[in-house]
Amino acid sequence: MSIHPGMKMLAAVPVLFLAVGFSDSVILNKCGLKQELQTGLTLPPNMTDVLAQIVCHVQLTSNFNTSAIKTITEPQNSGEHHGSRKGRSARSRGKDKGRPSRKVTPPPHLESAEDKNEVWTLYGLFQLSDHVVCNSSTQSHSLNLCGLTCNQLLDDNISDDLACIQVLINKMTGVIPDPETAKHIRNMISLIYQPECVNAKASTYFADCP
Template structure:
């Protein structure tokens, strides 16, 4: 009996995350984000689509990936930030860049190199929080961090290194499958009768 209680205690203590529904996340984003751009409903659908594809709406999702390559201007071809790029690296990459690994946290799969502080990496810590705050069931700080990223894209970033890391982080969010998403169809299930 004691073993069962210990296992239950450990399971509850380790799993602070929850799985949200598409409609729950939509509502939370509508309440927490300020999108002052044309077609903001469609942008919201694209953000939620990204969450669905990368974290499955799991607030405690964690993944590691090789450091994303510089975002390209122009059409994107064969971009796969989750793939391993050990064999075909370009000559302008340093050995340090090739071995760099990013850990992505939470619903939005935000990087420890850009938005939060973790023990594993040096970080910009743009959102001024510990990475473990992105993997709990409180999504308000996650949404505030997404707002910070959106705001960072709105204003010029004077430091080129900071700008480079922010653009790499944003390139992870642009899922090709989500870029043409329309709110009316994507959120149709969320309409109340």
């Protein structure tokens, strides 16, 4: 049975579509990303193990896939908040011993932004947030620290991803006057310095890299 030339063209369209879709992403590996970071980032002298911690984060979250996307609830910088809350509670127990506890619930219109769990979409190799580093079509109030559309973090060109990581590192080592902006940036950085990676050492993590 012969196939009409037009049918052959239609049959080729899905294959072409798939090829185009996958050509915009790439899967890296630990040693390759290490080299990219060494070339693309400028780190302070006291941050020699940061490369290992960043690559460990990438391995756990995006599995080195430049087109990875995930939605999460905004993380909280739990170490800082829990520490201050614990200290305050301890002082209150000592000072107000014997008094009945009383919980005051603020009216809905006085609830702070911190009481509301915002949804973040994380993009690309480093899983960067649309609330903090880039602007997406679904997010209208992003800080957009890196001056990017979020789709720019999904292709196989990671130069803009690396530049964005550099921005976060610079913010982390600098002073941020606005408390709300500082909170979001700390929460973004807390994702990269997650518990599984915070103690990663370059000497051991990259031991099998040339």
